[in-house]
Amino acid sequence: MEQLTRFFWWCSGAHRETLEKYPAEHSKYVGIGATIFFTGLFAALSGGYALYFVFSGSLFAPLYAVLFGLLWGLAIFNMDRYIVSSINKNAPGFRQFLQATPRILLAVLIGIVIARPLELKVFDKEIRDQLRVTYLDRQRANIDTLNKAFDSKYAIELGKLAELKSERDSLEASIKTDRIKLKMETFGEKTVETSGIVGYGPYAKQRQADLEKQERYLDTLRASIRQQEAFIAQRKQFEGLLDEQLLTGAQLDSAVNNAGFADRNAALGDLKYHPDGTVNEANYWSIMFIMLLFIFFECLPVFVKLMSARDAYDIALQNQQTVDNHRSGKDRDAEIAIMDGISDTKVRQGIERQKALLYSE
Incomplete structure (x- = not known):
């Protein structure tokens, strides 16, 4: 416990020898x-987790995550330790606040940066579900875009195919009607378009000949349609439309597992809103409270230092600093005096040498 206490003293930036003299201030x-x-520990975990997704899929991703997490955590720890220890409790309250203002603003930014990767971990299941929806929507949109571009590029060929199909459908309907009329003519049913004579007479033969002619033309139309469809299918293959297919379950799971930090971060942002664009209150405030918690946690050391009253340790530290400044001032004065003495001696020696030269002449 004693070693742990000394370690936390060191983390706070306190002067250990001075602090040991005042037990009442130890726990603070x-x-x-x-x-x-x-x-700093949360910053290390957050930074490592974020970088793990940046290098996701790489063999050395865990190693990179650990190294970056340690560097990021140490950087945040050193920054916190320096700024908290630099707040002068012996200064007036307003000056203390001015000293802490950059640190508070920086804490807000650091809190947001630290909180984001941890939010990704907290909402991991919901993010995976959102990524599945996002990837499917993105792929559908990509397929639609390719189809629109293809339709625009081959508008003439597609228009010709549509005309052939329309003519085929119309001809098939006409043939069906003529077959009914041929049957009525053969059985002698009297209508405006039939003779009413039973048997396979001249009228029936004429209708049969017209029907066979239409069927031959229908076969020609169907052959033209197949040829046109084959051409369009070949162009779709060339343009890559046939290669674009919606992901299956296993493929979608693999894409979600390999999702990078940017996609996961975007999915977390999408969780704040319903599909119709309205705010999802539950998710929005859950994500917001996690971020606010880390911002408060990051600002807490500064707030504790600002709110604490000037204690015996602060007074002793000020006195020690005054003594050190006084001693350093005396040392500087002594050094200046010594340098002045050396300079005077050199001047006198120079004058004596000049006199000796004059007397010798």
Whole structure:
């Protein structure tokens, strides 16, 4: 416990020899140091987790994540330790606040940066579901875009195919009607278009000949349609339309597992809103409260230092700094005096040498 206490003192940036003389202040600086330490720890975890998705799929992704996490955590820890320890409790309150203002603004930014990767982990299941929807929508949109571009490029060929199909459908309907009329003519049913004579007479033969002619033309139309469809299918293959297919379940799961940090971050942002664009209150405030929690946690060391009253340790530290400044001032004065003495001696020696030269002449 003693070693842990000393470690947290060091994290708080306190002067250990001076602080040991005032037991009443020990726990306060243990709390400040622990807060700074755990802020750096959360920063390391957050940075490592974020970089893991940046290098996702790489063999060395875990190693890169650990190294970057340690560097990021140490950077945040060192910054917190320096700024908290640099707040002068012996200065007036307004000046202390001015000293802490850059640190508070920086804490807000750091809190947002630290909170985001941890939010990704908290909402991991919901993010995976959102990514599946996003990837499918994106692929459908891509297929639609390719189809529109193809329709525009081959508008003439597609128009010709549509005309052939329309003519085929019309001819098939006409043949069906003529077959009914041929049947009525053969059985002697009297209508405006039939003779009413039973048997396969001249009228029936004429209708049969017209029907066979239409069927031959229908076969020609169908052959033209097949030829046109084959050409369009060949162009679709050439343009890559046939290669674009919606992902299956296994392929979609693989794409979600390999999703990078940007896609996961965008999916987390999409969770704040319903498909119709309205705000999803539950998800929105859950994500917001996590971010606010880390911002508060990041600002906590500064707030504790600002809110704490000027204590015996601060007074002793000010006195020690005054003594050190006084000693350093005396040392500088002594050094200046010594340098002045050396300079005077050199001047006198120069004058004596000049006199000796004059006497010798």
